[in-house]
Amino acid sequence: MTTTIAGSYTADAHTAGLLRRPALSWERACAVADLEPSWGEAALIRMKQIALFLLSPTEIYAVDHRDPHTEANVMARGIVGSKGDRPTIASPLHKQVYDLGTGECFTDPTLVLRTYETRVIAGYLEVAIETGLFEAS
Numbered sequence: 222m223t224t225t226i227a228g229s230y231t232a233d234a235h236t237a238g239l240l241r242r243p244a245l246s247w248e249r250a251c252a253v254a255d256l257e258p259s260w261g262e263a264a265l266i267r268m269k270q271i272a273l274f275l276l277s278p279t280e281i282y283a284v285d286h287r288d289p290h291t292e293a294n295v296m297a298r299g300i301v302g303s304k305g306d307r308p309t310i311a312s313p314l315h316k317q318v319y320d321l322g323t324g325e326c327f328t329d330p331t332l333v334l335r336t337y338e339t340r341v342i343a344g345y346l347e348v349a350i351e352t353g354l355f356e357a358s
Contacts, residue, residue, distance in 0.1 A: 243351040245338070250346045253281070261297030261310070267350045271337060272297035274321060276308055282321040283337040283348045288312045290332055310334075 250264045256275035263286050264271050270286035286294045291314050300311040301321075308321040318327045319334040326332035338349040 241355040243353075243355060245349040246352045247340065247342075247347040248350050250283070250348050253278075253341055253344055253346050256281070256346070259301045261299060261301070263294070263297040264348075266348055269350060270294050271348060272299075272310075273339075273346065273348075274301060274308075274310065276301070276321075280308070281339045281341070281346055282308065283339050283346075284310065284319070284321060284324065285335040288314060288317075289326070289334055290315055290317050290329070296334070 246267075248266045250266055250271070250273060251262070253275065256262055256273060258275050258277070260275075262273045264273055272284050272286040274282045274284075276282065284296060286296050288295050290312060293314060295313050296310060298313045300313065300316075302309045302311060302318070304318065304320070304327060309318050309327070310321055311318045317329055317332060319325065319332075320327065322336065324334040324336045326334065340347050
């Protein structure tokens with residue numbers, strides 16, 4: 222028996238409550254120099270379509286390219302903006318507005334855009350992708 226806790230952590234009944242989380246693999250997406258500021262780019266990483274957004278040299282976001290409302294792969298073509306100090310992306314189809322950091326939808330709380338961790342190594346953007354395996358926390 223497996224129980225989901227807070228969406229991404231699992232506890233297996235046979236491990237007496239030991240928490241497990243999905244194992245992540247850092248995958249190279251592109252050179253940071255290939256990204257245009259405030260403009261989305263789509264990348265195929267481990268068979269996942271991911272939208273990448275460079276907002277500043279130290280602020281790069283990665284989210285699902287798939288729009289949670291329409292299920293069309295269009296998010297890299299969305300409109301980059303902000304709500305207060307929170308960077309946002311608006312779907313190019315029906316204009317739902319999502320927080321780029323958390324995936325929260327400001328216009329429809331039932332929708333969530335998946336987000337990915339990013340880092341820059343030697344001038345290249347890397348994105349953390351779940352491997353399908355689990356590791357103990």
